[in-house]
Amino acid sequence: MAIPLLKDVPLAPSDDPGPYRREDYEALPDQPRCELIYGRFYVSPSPLLIHQIIVGLLYERLLRISRTSGGRAFVAPLDVHLAKHSTVQPDVVYVSPSRMDILQSRIEGAPDLLIEVLSPGTARTDRGEKLRLYLEFEVREYWIVDPLEKQIEFLRNEGGRFVVALPQGAEYRSAALPEIRLNLLDFWQDVAEQLPGA
Numbered sequence: 001m002a003i004p005l006l007k008d009v010p011l012a013p014s015d016d017p018g019p020y021r022r023e024d025y026e027a028l029p030d031q032p033r034c035e036l037i038y039g040r041f042y043v044s045p046s047p048l049l050i051h052q053i054i055v056g057l058l059y060e061r062l063l064r065i066s067r068t069s070g071g072r073a074f075v076a077p078l079d080v081h082l083a084k085h086s087t088v089q090p091d092v093v094y095v096s097p098s099r100m101d102i103l104q105s106r107i108e109g110a111p112d113l114l115i116e117v118l119s120p121g122t123a124r125t126d127r128g129e130k131l132r133l134y135l136e137f138e139v140r141e142y143w144i145v146d147p148l149e150k151q152i153e154f155l156r157n158e159g160g161r162f163v164v165a166l167p168q169g170a171e172y173r174s175a176a177l178p179e180i181r182l183n184l185l186d187f188w189q190d191v192a193e194q195l196p197g198a
Helices: 022-026 049-069 097-102 123-127 129-136 184-194
Strands: 034-037 040-043 072-075 080-083 086-088 092-095 113-117 141-146 151-157 162-165 171-173 181-183
Touching: 022 034, 034 129, 049 072, 049 092, 049 113, 049 184, 086 129, 092 097, 123 129, 129 141, 129 162, 181 184
Parallel strands: 113 141
Antiparallel strands: 034 040, 034 086, 072 092, 080 086, 092 113, 141 151, 151 162, 171 181
């Protein structure tokens, strides 16, 4: 069976889910890497070096936090099953101690924090379909990282809508997850030091 993989993301999320479901997703080969979002398959291109540096450093910080908090941190590729019509592989995932029941052979339900690092091929999906999906399934926080602008949008779910949470000076502290803190100056300095030619 030939399955269409969307490379060109629609300008606006569709109101009705496509034809594919979790069982179709699970029947796919491992390559190319793709996600199931609202019943449609999206191929994920290979990430750039800066993308992987950022993912690694964010994961490293969340892993340290999780060892103290009793939560868990994960890095892609790892399936997060949100619904029969949607299985995603966020770049970085954090699950708080209170949500450990979603950890099975894969993640079955909405983690507390999902992080997506923008790439040229995924930016529209990360800001469109995924933002809508993460809000719908009550992800508590969603971070969108822009490597080119060296910015992180901290989005907090408040009453069914994402609102921008601002850092206090150079440090971001999560109101929803008090154990989560990120010093932005240190983080972007670490990113710069990992780049070739640094």
